[in-house]
Amino acid sequence: MNKKPDDWMDLYKKEPEEKVVIPEGPLLFYNELVIDHFTNPRNVGEMDDADGYALIGDPSCGDQMKLWIKVREGRIAAIKFKSFGCPGAIATSSMCTVMAVGKTIAEAKQLTDDDIITALGGIPEHKAHCSLMGSHALLEAIRDYEQKRDKTAVK
Ligand code: FES
Numbered sequence: 001m002n003k004k005p006d007d008w009m010d011l012y013k014k015e016p017e018e019k020v021v022i023p024e025g026p027l028l029f030y031n032e033l034v035i036d037h038f039t040n041p042r043n044v045g046e047m048d049d050a051d052g053y054a055l056i057g058d059p060s061c062g063d064q065m066k067l068w069i070k071v072r073e074g075r076i077a078a079i080k081f082k083s084f085g086c087p088g089a090i091a092t093s094s095m096c097t098v099m100a101v102g103k104t105i106a107e108a109k110q111l112t113d114d115d116i117i118t119a120l121g122g123i124p125e126h127k128a129h130c131s132l133m134g135s136h137a138l139l140e141a142i143r144d145y146e147q148k149r150d151k152t153a154v155k
Contacts (some may be wrong), residue, residue: 002028003026007095011027014018014151028124028125028127029090029124030091030123031089031122033120033121034088034091034120034121034123035087035088035091036136037090037091037092037094037095037120038087038088038090038091040096041083041090041091041093041094042094042095042097042098043079043081043094043098043101044081044082044094045080045081045082046066046068046082047068047069047070047078047080047104049070050068050069050070050080050141051069051070051071051145051148051149052068052069052071052135052141052142052143052144052145052146052148053067053068053069053141053144053154054066054067054138054139054140054143054144056058056133056136056137056139056140057135058085058089058129058130058132060129061085061086061088061129063083063084063085063086063133064081064083064084064085065081065082065083065084065085065089065093065133065134065137066081066082066137067079067080067081067093067097067137067138067140067141068080068081068141069100069138069141069142069145070087071105072146072147074105075079075102075103075104076100076101076102076105076108077101078099078101079097079100079138080097081093081094081097081134081137083132083133085133086123086127086130088123088127088130088131089133089134090111091120091123091128092116092117092120092123092130092131092133092134093133093134093137094118094134095120095134096111096116096131096134096135096137096138098123098132099111099116099119100138101114104147105142105145108138108142109139111135111138112135113131113132113133113134113135116120116131116134116135117131147151
């Protein structure tokens with residue numbers, strides 16, 4: 001029976017029992033557009049005066065994402081994000097923000113993870129869930145914006 005480590009950090013101090021052999025070349029195939037959005041993600045950063053904000057996580061892998069939107073005249077005027085995630089999460093989140101800017105709130109709500117993957121020319125199948133981060137964060141930020149807007153309208 002495996003002995004439990006006293007401290008979870010012990011897991012990282014331990015030498016691996018077997019050497020992990022990493023094959024040469026890319027482990028996953030990402031197309032050039034995905035690599036471009038991963039290495040040069042658009043709309044990265046934070047926003048002080050955001051109208052909507054979301055912090056979401058993907059329970060399947062533990063990745064997290066923060067996303068801010070600014071809304072002017074019913075359209076997404078600006079968007080920023082920060083992601084603690086894999087290349088697929090960063091690339092799809094970047095593309096999500098590019099696609100969302102300029103859209104009306106109603107249009108932005110229609111943006112799906114499939115739309116994002118299609119715009120990127122596809123991502124490896126078992127990375128498809130990564131594209132949910134951007135679309136979910138966008139929806140949550142819009143929800144946050146609408147709640148704040150409705151509260152202000154009631155006053
Ligand atoms: Fe976690 Fe990609 S593996 S979002």
